[in-house]
Amino acid sequence: xxxxxxxxxxxxxxxxxxxxxxxxxxxxxxxxxxxxxxxxxxxxxxxxxxxxxxxxxxxxxxxxxxxxxxxxxxxxxxxxxxxxxxxxxxxxxxxxxxxxxxxxxxxxxxxxxxxxxxxxxxxxxxxxxxxxxxxxxxxxxxxxxxxxxxxxxxxxxxxxxxxxxxxxxxxxx
Ligand SMILES: CC(C)(COP(=O)(O)OP(=O)(O)OC[C@H]1O[C@@H](n2cnc3c(N)ncnc32)[C@H](O)[C@@H]1OP(=O)(O)O)[C@@H](O)C(=O)NCCC(=O)NCCS
Numbered sequence: 263x264x265x266x267x268x269x270x271x272x273x274x275x276x277x278x279x280x281x282x283x284x285x286x287x288x289x290x291x292x293x294x295x296x297x298x299x300x301x302x303x304x305x306x307x308x309x310x311x312x313x314x315x316x317x318x319x320x321x322x323x324x325x326x327x328x329x330x331x332x333x334x335x336x337x338x339x340x341x342x343x344x345x346x347x348x349x350x351x352x353x354x355x356x357x358x359x360x361x362x363x364x365x366x367x368x369x370x371x372x373x374x375x376x377x378x379x380x381x382x383x384x385x386x387x388x389x390x391x392x393x394x395x396x397x398x399x400x401x402x403x404x405x406x407x408x409x410x411x412x413x414x415x416x417x418x419x420x421x422x423x424x425x426x427x428x429x430x431x432x433x434x435x
Pocket of ligand 1: 348349
């Protein structure tokens, strides 16, 4: 998408992020590996699309539209990807957010990007593996513990599969 820009999340995005995560996932709370976070307080990257008239420096041009979101948590070595969402699927937004993260992570000297997904999310296993992420662990029954923190996690997930395990994927940089 030629008029798309990726930029870091800013404080001014937080209200939008809270609404967005609530709309997409039914909550702003994110749980992985037994740890809870508030999604709208996380750092991350956002994909925005410039309105066509913005190129002509029209001061009445519509503001850039937010079309994708990636949230993360990181330390000196590793970065966990907590959410990745695209509002226009199949146009390269998800991949562009990941590429931008990878570039920034390398520049910062990080050595590992990682995430967990649930055992029912087959599309996500395909998506991540095609982008160089490898399956490194199955945390069996991890969702039982996650449900104690976040009871709204459903029992049955995509394709009628019981949601039980966290599958960990990583990309070494
Ligand atoms: C996964 C997701 C972020 C991809 O964003 P996108 O902008 O469509 O990404 P791209 O255009 O760069 O790539 C499209 C790829 O995603 C796949 N895809 C489409 N819908 C998907 C979905 N619901 N979940 C996972 N992958 C999906 C497409 O089949 C395509 O796969 P391929 O190129 O590997 O064959 C987007 O589909 C999405 O928001 N999904 C719902 C939220 C979600 O499940 N996020 C977590 C992923 S772990």
